[in-house]
Amino acid sequence: MIKNPIYIILFLYNFCFGFQNKKTETDSISYYKENNDPIKAINFANKQANSSLKKRNFKKYCDLKYEQALLYESFNDVENAIKILFESRKIAEKNHLYDKLVDIHWKVGNLYTTSFEFQKAQSHLHKAKKNAEKLKDTVLLSKTHQGLCRYHGTVDSDSLKYYIDKVALYTKNSKDLKEKSKAYDNYVFYYNKLKKFDLAKEYAQKSIETALLTKDPVVIATAKVNAALIEMEGERNYKKAIEIYESVLKLFPNNENTKIVASCFLNASYAYEKIGDYKKALEYSNKYFELYDSMINGRIEKATREIETKYQLDKAALIFKEKENIIVEKQKRNQNISLLLAFLLLLSGLIFYFYYQNLVLKQKNKLKNIDNDLQFKIISATLDGQDQERNKISQVLHDNVSATLSSVGLHLSAFETSLSNEQREDLKKTRLLLKQAHDKVRDLSHELVSPLLVKFGLQFALSDLCEKNSNTLLKITYHSLIPNSKKFDIEFETKIYYIVSELINNIIKHSQATEAQLNVYEENDYFCFVLKDNGKGFENDSVHKTEGFGLTQIKARVKNMQGTVVIKSKKGEGTAIIIKVKE
Template sequence: KDDLTTFDYVELYLNLVYAYEQIGDYKKANFYSSLAYEYSQKLYNENLSDKIREIETKYNITKVEDEYKEKSKQLEERQSRNKKIIFIFVALFGFSLVLFYFFYQNLQLKQRNKIKELDSEIQENIINASIDGQEKERKKLSEVLHDNISALLSSAGLHLSAYLVGHKDEIPEEILKARSLLKEAHDQVRDLSHELVPPVLAKLGLYYAVQDLCEKNSNSIINFTFNYFGSNQKRYNEEFEIKVYFIITELVNNIVKHSKATSGYITLEERNNQIIINVEDNGKGFDSTKTYNSDGFGLTQIKARVKNLKGKITINSKLNAGTLVYIKLHIPDH
């Protein structure tokens, strides 16, 4: 009973209403209809709370951007003040012109480095805030599609099928088309829910989700091999599993779309309360020593994800020699 969701209660009471109406017990049907309405209102309130949390996430992103602008402004004002000080010293102490010139250049360099560091930090925070919001929205939307909309479509289909059983001799074509459209809508909602957050990840865990990912992306052109060193029954924190899964998914997508590889290798290993991820391919590779290349193919977002998890990432790649991505993440306690 404790495992039932609010939607499960709504569906349960609606089915009871239908059942008691069929046997003619309208008193009980009315009682369960009231309960179904009560839980429908509760479900509406829960969905409303989710929308409020979504607005809060967007507000936090805006707040981070405002803080970045304010800090940049302060740094620019400080730089302007430093320029004035330097010019005064140059005017008063002409003999020290060269000395102050170097001091000024050094100060300028530090200011630029600080701005770059601040810009990099703010950009990472914005990326991570966006990613966290996207992952939460993925999970919640997947749950709503699967637990609410998909279930409602299934229930409507069952009611329609029950009606058709009692009217076998006279079945309007419109009713048959409606049942077909309901089934198609149910299948599309189910597929979309699985794309947002794979059910194997939620039900079985990271090991089986990555194994399924390799199987789905293997074909006659490229084959993915998965190795895991640890217990395949081990479950981690749900949020941690989702973040790790989408990091690996993004790397696999890069291999499929860009590498022109024929083989991909994914290895997961649990060691010293850390999870080690190796993603390798035999594709065309790129020059990982060049920043503009190594930050392509969504690697900037992957680096931000890893840093947000307080992990380390190393990318080794050479032209026509494949790519190896090594990631080390600390496993959260809870």
């Protein structure tokens, strides 16, 4: 028991006010980015932006918010990037910062173009142009019109030429050689698209001459690759195209830019084939496949998947951190108020002590609730990352690898006519191996993502799932009260499919059932399904003890979809799982 509460009050006062804040080392956005700590980078940018706003340094505030948006964009989080830019737009508009409004609307327009929200993209790009015209700044005008070029090129608009001419006009006297080279590239793209190869070739030469002055290998490579494509498509001068591709490859001796190098290998292989040099064609084709294989089997795809999954986890952690900071700040404020009252009213010290202890207990309970919520969010974010990985790998296997294997088969057919009988036998074996590889890629693609789910929707995919897992030991029937013609959002359907798939796996592994039934229906605005089996079951009071990580994942996913999970079971009488999720 506390004998003298006044001593406690004095101790708390010294604890709260006696410490001097230690200076932390200077930090910055770039420092955290270099140390691969995006959460601290975003928090630092947000903290500095709020400080600048309080000091009425509105330009710095807009710059910091722009940096924060770029960080979100690097995670491919377009939604939060746009939200941050909209926050800074209010301040820029209120204080007539037209140069900042140009940057904000330009970036928002580009983000909407990337997200295929073309109407919104066009609106913001025109707002950026309007503000640049107010300032009469040729650099900003060139930037905004380049954004409009990209938009009109993406939507295949007739206005593309108008904006290309505008970019050329604004960069005519510019000292930025990269922008001038980009302006020439616009014309190359436009005239090549119209198959006016003479004009395309003229601008490609101008782009190369300007790019060489920049001494930037990526700018030079881009200009040269455009010129090589014209030589192949327009001039049919495959030898000249090969010379250009060889010069581009020398710019990246260690394959630093995989996208450009892979394109050069593939196109050079095609050009060598056209001039009859099949040995060289095969050599460059092998180089392309080696580079592409390295991207698929470890480096590029692995890095991309890690970034996507890490982003989902970081996002959940960031939400938790922000909530925790709010609670900590509230706790500090309440503590200071309580201490001040204690010194004014010493006689109320004991009451204050119990009040403070009660307050701390409440805060701990809040933190505990937030921590539990965070665990579910982390599991859900991980599952979303896995779904993205499945879809992305399946798409790469189906659209790229499978198509490439088919293309290789065609190339082998072209070679067959020039081979001897003995060589044809070897070629026949090669084509058999190629077909086996093609079939394995197709099967793996279908295992990762159900083709029925993508083509025909959730209803057919669930029916097929039940039929596919039925056998002589276990019969699974499917009944639906929802019309087969009704479709849901693809992300929603994918999540439901994997939930049902995991539940069926649990029945197969653990229930010892001989019959199971999946019933699907709608109730108000909820999608509902019941999965019953006649297995061994278990007592309801032991559900939490017996549920594994799979069931925990399902509960996390359903909770994130604003749904509920009810498990009814009894030993020897089977199990029923009822799940309802918001459509």
